[in-house]
Amino acid sequence: MIDYDSLLKKIPKVKKILDDGTNTNLYHYTKPEKLLSILESGTIRFSNALYLNDKEEVTYSYKLIVNLINEMPKLNSDLFSKIKDYFYKKYKNIIDGNDNFLNKYEYYTISFSTDSDNLTLWNNYSKGQTYTGYNIGFCKRDLIEDMEKQGFHSVYGNIIYNQESQITILKLIFEKWNKQFEKLITSKPTPKNQEKQQDVLFELIDILSIISLFFKNPHFKDEKEYRIIFISNFSPRTYKQTKIFEKNGLFIPYIEYKFLKRTVSSINIGPTLDENIFYTSTCRMLSNFGYDKKTINRSKIPLRY
Numbered sequence: 001m002i003d004y005d006s007l008l009k010k011i012p013k014v015k016k017i018l019d020d021g022t023n024t025n026l027y028h029y030t031k032p033e034k035l036l037s038i039l040e041s042g043t044i045r046f047s048n049a050l051y052l053n054d055k056e057e058v059t060y061s062y063k064l065i066v067n068l069i070n071e072m073p074k075l076n077s078d079l080f081s082k083i084k085d086y087f088y089k090k091y092k093n094i095i096d097g098n099d100n101f102l103n104k105y106e107y108y109t110i111s112f113s114t115d116s117d118n119l120t121l122w123n124n125y126s127k128g129q130t131y132t133g134y135n136i137g138f139c140k141r142d143l144i145e146d147m148e149k150q151g152f153h154s155v156y157g158n159i160i161y162n163q164e165s166q167i168t169i170l171k172l173i174f175e176k177w178n179k180q181f182e183k184l185i186t187s188k189p190t191p192k193n194q195e196k197q198q199d200v201l202f203e204l205i206d207i208l209s210i211i212s213l214f215f216k217n218p219h220f221k222d223e224k225e226y227r228i229i230f231i232s233n234f235s236p237r238t239y240k241q242t243k244i245f246e247k248n249g250l251f252i253p254y255i256e257y258k259f260l261k262r263t264v265s266s267i268n269i270g271p272t273l274d275e276n277i278f279y280t281s282t283c284r285m286l287s288n289f290g291y292d293k294k295t296i297n298r299s300k301i302p303l304r305y
Helices: 006-011 012-018 034-041 055-070 076-094 118-125 138-151 163-185 191-214 218-223 238-243 275-289
Strands: 023-028 043-048 105-113 133-137 156-159 224-235 243-247 250-258 264-269 295-298
Touching: 006 012, 006 156, 006 191, 012 156, 012 163, 023 034, 023 105, 023 118, 023 138, 023 264, 034 043, 034 133, 034 275, 055 076, 055 191, 076 163, 076 191, 105 191, 105 250, 133 138, 133 163, 138 156, 138 163, 138 224, 156 191, 163 191, 191 224, 264 275, 275 295
Parallel strands: 264 295
Antiparallel strands: 023 133, 043 105, 043 250, 105 224, 133 264, 156 224, 243 250
């Protein structure tokens, strides 16, 4: 398994942009029926990142990587022609519906927001004035520490929406690994040296693959998304760990994570006209599953009617 945390430590500026180390609450938005299922089972899903969104979002970072390489002629052509070819093929395979994009690693993600009362996200989980969404607040530090103990060695951070910031991050990565590669090719050619050159190539592919999951189109910036990503080997062993759910006609692999109740900090109710009955109903449901001491908040966003 690739140690992505060690790779990110090689570029501390990027690591700090994703997460500055402060402890905050993260909010997982969901529909009421899913909230019930999550709290009753005590599990949430790491879902396969490839199938969660439309093609444009999945390929957004790949296009950015290829275009930026074209704009940086001083990069080593031997190394970056391979990088460009790799990500262009990934982009084309996804767009064309070709299963050649399947690699030895799969990326599973849980999405949160850093905003507990987000109108954009509430709208995704509400239906008119009689059906509202919810979110579960988790203590970030406790959640990630528990995931590590359970073997979910994850990469985590804020989604980067600003394209200038995305380009800055990519340039830092390009320049770091380009410098390593240039140093190797000016050294005496040996079998060991050739092996190290391959290592640089594979490391660069790995770090760009994971960083690409933290880039989104600026149009989605209001979501204030935070992702926790678990990297899993694509193997028969993984097939046994994964389950499948259907969403909008897609069959999406997922891996269940059983969280500790103490990692839950709050339950938040979306905007609704009948907020009192929704509040008392939620309190009663939570007491059934042992969450009666958790804070319950009502949205402060007024409904228009």
